[in-house]
Amino acid sequence: MKAILVTALGALALTWAAHARADIHIGVIVSTTGPGASLGIPEQNTVKLWPAEIGGQKVVLTILNDESDTTVAAKNATRLVAENKVDVIVGPSLTPTSLSALELVAQARTPMISLAGGGAIIDPPDGPRRWAFRMAPPESIAVTLALDHMVAQHVKKVGVIALATSFGEGYTKTLERLAPARGIAVVGVERYNQNDTTVTAQTLRLLGAQPDAIYVMSSGTPGALPQIELAQRGFKGPVYQTQGVANADYLRIGGKSVEGGYMTVGPVLVAEQLPDSSVLKKPALGYVARYEGAHGPGSRSLFGASTWTALEWLQHAVPQALKKAQPGTPEFRTALRDALEGMKDVVTPEAVYTMSATNHNGADQRSQVLVRVVDGAWKLVR
Numbered sequence: 221m222k223a224i225l226v227t228a229l230g231a232l233a234l235t236w237a238a239h240a241r242a243d244i245h246i247g248v249i250v251s252t253t254g255p256g257a258s259l260g261i262p263e264q265n266t267v268k269l270w271p272a273e274i275g276g277q278k279v280v281l282t283i284l285n286d287e288s289d290t291t292v293a294a295k296n297a298t299r300l301v302a303e304n305k306v307d308v309i310v311g312p313s314l315t316p317t318s319l320s321a322l323e324l325v326a327q328a329r330t331p332m333i334s335l336a337g338g339g340a341i342i343d344p345p346d347g348p349r350r351w352a353f354r355m356a357p358p359e360s361i362a363v364t365l366a367l368d369h370m371v372a373q374h375v376k377k378v379g380v381i382a383l384a385t386s387f388g389e390g391y392t393k394t395l396e397r398l399a400p401a402r403g404i405a406v407v408g409v410e411r412y413n414q415n416d417t418t419v420t421a422q423t424l425r426l427l428g429a430q431p432d433a434i435y436v437m438s439s440g441t442p443g444a445l446p447q448i449e450l451a452q453r454g455f456k457g458p459v460y461q462t463q464g465v466a467n468a469d470y471l472r473i474g475g476k477s478v479e480g481g482y483m484t485v486g487p488v489l490v491a492e493q494l495p496d497s498s499v500l501k502k503p504a505l506g507y508v509a510r511y512e513g514a515h516g517p518g519s520r521s522l523f524g525a526s527t528w529t530a531l532e533w534l535q536h537a538v539p540q541a542l543k544k545a546q547p548g549t550p551e552f553r554t555a556l557r558d559a560l561e562g563m564k565d566v567v568t569p570e571a572v573y574t575m576s577a578t579n580h581n582g583a584d585q586r587s588q589v590l591v592r593v594v595d596g597a598w599k600l601v602r
Contacts, residue, residue, distance in 0.1 A: 242548040243278045244538065247300035248527075249311035249321065250335070254288025255414040256440045258469040260313045262511075262524030263335055267310070269510060270531050275538035277547065282306065286317050288414070288440075293317035294324060301328035307547050308556055310530045311335050313523070314439065315387035318352075326351045329550055331557040333533060335526045337439065337464055338387040339394075342580040353560055353580045355529050355570060356463070357587035359394040362484040365588050366460045367395075367402050369482065369602070370433055373458055377407045379431035381422055381446045383438045384411040391437035391462060407431050414442045423449045433457045439464030444474035451477035458482055463489075463588070466522045471596055482601065484588045488525040488569045493600040499567055500586060507569040522570075529568040536566050 248267050251260035264283060273279060282304050286293035293312045300306045301324065308331045312318045315338030322341065325332045326348030334341045337356035342349050370378065380395060382388030388411065396406050407429040410422035423446065426434065436446045436459060443465030450459060459478075463485040471478065487494055491504035507528050508520045537559035545551035563575045563582065571587035590601040 242546050243280045244274060244547045245280045245282070245304060245306045246534075247296075247304055247306035247309045247311075248281060248283040249286050249293060249296045249300070249309060249313075249317070250283065250527075251288040251313040251317065252285040255442055256288035256314045256317075258441050258467045259335070259439065259464075259521075259523040260285070260288075262467070262519075262521035263311070263313060263527045265515060266511060266521075266524035266527040269514060269528075274531070274534050275542055277538065277542070286312055288314060288317065290316050290320035294320045297321035297324040301325060301330050305548065306330065307553055308333065308534070310527060314385075315341060315390075316385050318354075319386060322352055323348050329557075330553050331560060333530045333560070335523065335530070336387070337462070338385075339390045340386045345578060345580040349580070351557060353533075353575070355526055355533070355568075355573070355581070355583070357486075357571060357583040358581060359391050360398065361583070361585055361588050362462055363391065363394045363398055365484050365585075365590055365602075366435065366482070367398060367404060369590055370404060370458070370460075371402050373433070375404055375432040375458070377405050377429070377431045378433045378435055379407055379426040379429055380409045380435050380437060381419065381426060382409065382411055382436070383442065384413050385439075387439055387464065388437045391435075395435060395437075412442075412446070414440070416442070416445070419446050419449050422446075423453055427453060427455060431457065433460065435460045437462055437464075441465075441469050441473055444470050444478060447474055447481060448477040460484075463522055466598075468518065468521070471593065478593050479596070481593050483591050483593070483598075485591055485598070486522045486525060486570045486587060487589050489520065489522055490589065490591055490598050490600045491520075491569075494589075498586070499572060500569065503567060504569040525569045529570045532568045533560060533563065533566065533573070536563055 250263045284296040315336040318334040318336045459481045461483040466485045488504040494501040540559035541555035544555040571583040573582035575582040591598045
């Protein structure tokens with residue numbers, strides 16, 4: 221397991237309490253190999269675009285690959301808090317790996333900004349979750365957007381195929397809770413694992429329930445597998461996905477099988493298509509220009525945008541924390557946690573965030589749009 225150590229260069233800022241401030245040490249845990257690599261690679265790429273300073277302070281980054289593995293993620297978290305003594309952790313990329321790190325970072329009283337999408341990371345925000353924050357919008361926002369579209373498409377029965385993870389479970393429970401009020405019955409729920417190479421049995425059972433639509437709740441490239449199987453079995457109804465699979469690898473692997481599918485995603489994926497009235501359009505375009513300028517046209521990623529959002533959270537919170545303590549101290553970590561929790565109307569490429577003691581996500585309905593895959597590209601629907 222190799223760490224990529226990036227020491228930011230730049231002039232020393234004036235001191236807090238007339239003494240030189242310590243560098244801010246940030247640990248980053250991402251999945252650059254394994255099933256979550258399509259998330260972790262653009263996340264790491266974006267971190268490498270971060271500025272050399274935050275809040276006028278030099279930044280030292282330690283980036284670790286957790287290999288999409290919960291055990292490795294836990295070891296990485298332990299290393300970062302015990303050896304590197306970081307002030308904050310950004311990541312991990314996935315819900316299971318984030319949960320594996322949660323208790324460890326909380327014991328060290330170190331804030332963690334998870335890049336994953338599972339509500340279990342922050343809900344309820346007490347105990348160890350008091351130290352955890354998540355930028356992906358609540359499952360309820362994404363599911364509501366998909367359900368509203370299903371109603372317009374006259375869907376009465378929906379089937380689910382979900383990853384057998386806390387991410388898939390969170391989305392499934394949210395759908396089961398919200399669908400009945402819209403007159404939609406969940407007629408079957410099937411699960412599969414990230415490393416599975418076939419979902420034939422699950423697909424056949426699901427199609428036996430004769431659903432009008434299918435909702436796939438997955439993340440990374442494994443999300444293409446159910447849709448490929450559905451296409452091979454001749455399913456003609458609408459297929460919905462979460463933003464957990466919204467990347468170029470999903471389009472590449474899925475090919476014609478994912479054509480016409482719907483997905484709830486962060487607005488940055490279709491930044492140019494957003495209305496000019498959207499408060500997110502300018503920051504989204506700014507991130508896209510920066511990332512695609514470094515990695516080529518069409519390379520943008522929601523997951524990369526998440527690590528840029530983490531930067532903007534820290535750019536807001538670090539100056540507040542510096543008023544109370546110096547980096548490298550327990551007092552600074554606590555002040556940084558408090559500053560993150562106190563954010564109000566922070567605009568990023570992904571969403572507008574307002575946190576509280578009972579809400580460690582803070583995104584509203586502007587954090588999700590519905591897109592459709594048309595000719596191998598994302599097209600804004602609503």
